[in-house]
Amino acid sequence: MACPNFRALLDFSLGNIDDNHAMQALGIDNDEDLFLLMAQAHLPMPRLPESNLSRMADDLTALRK
Template sequence: MFIVEGIQMAATVNFTGSVDRELLRRAKVIAAKSDTSINALFNAELRYLVETFEAAEAAGNQNYKTLLDFSLGRIDDHAAKGSLGIDSDEDLFLLMAQAHLPMPRLPEAVTQGMVESLNALSS
């Protein structure tokens, strides 16, 4: 951080990443409708994710980490519900929405199983 006449200013960096083409198209529409930039949208979402995760971690609350792991496909819905102490899929998805996290990807093991099944069909 830089301090200019008593005001803290965060240093910015450029980075390269890849995004699904359709997702980027949809984000451009939202940015245009909101009179902002893709960069501003991304920065706001990333800041929200980091600050929420850090606040939960500082409070000793592992629920956000569980929801993030579920969102990233690291754990399945059964493990997430068990860790959170809930029984229904609806409650899990409501918590996901409340945590402002995207819906989950399939766990790597499930995806790999699908790949292996498809490969077995061609042999």
């Protein structure tokens, strides 16, 4: 069974949860600690959720019109 802390870090890394949910699950209260834990776990920094990427692409497309 996976460690709940690692699962929270992995979910954050994959963009499944945001930084606030990750910090709450890990019992920490600042971004610096979160990113240090990410580095210690050898996980990549998070990706934006697909919905955010789509919205950003739509915004950029609208600027060209």
